[in-house]
Amino acid sequence: MTIVAWDGKTLAADRMGDAGGLKRTTTKIRRFDGGLFGSSGAASRGAEIFAWIESGADPARVPAFQLVPDDYQSVMVVRNDGTVWLYGCSAYPFQMEDPFHAIGSGRDFAMAAMWLGKTAVQAVHVASQFCSGCGMGIDALEL
Known part of the structure; x- marks a missing residue:
């Protein structure tokens, strides 16, 4: 339940969180010294993995949930040099x-929206219209 999109210039995300079926507003993207961070999954896990990445992403100290197949946090990091890195189950x-x-x-x-020439912000808006797990506003950060 999330949309985080990168168009080569802007990282954008919806603001909808879910707490046992209750919609909540949350921020899913952040800026840090290394670039931009966005996560999809539990907000508390997003905060934990953000702290891990911000502190240097030492593989020996990775949050345990990140190593569990089908239970990890999907994370996108856009480094200051513009490269995009994804963290999966590792x-x-x-x-x-x-x-x-x-x-x-x-x-x-x-x-699909970005392939058709839309910006990341516009793509998040499109996703929020069609995906029931997205919505409640948009945050955006430029690199």
Whole structure:
């Protein structure tokens, strides 16, 4: 339940969180010394993995949930040099080489929108219209 989109210039995300079926407003993207951070999944886990990345992402200190298949936090880091790195079920990220990317339940809608020339903010808006797990506003950060 999320949409985080990168268009090569802007990282954008919806603001909808869920607490046992109750919609909540939350921030899913952040700026840090290394670049921009966005996560899809539990907000508390997003905060924990953000702190881990911000402190240097030592593989020996990765949050335990990040190593569990089907239970990890999907994370996108856009480094200050513009490269995009995804964390999946590992302490080690992999680089994305496409000009735009998205994570979360609304990612397919956002990817299609950006492929059609929309910005990351516009892509998050599109995803929020069609994906029931996205909405409640948009945050955006430029690199």
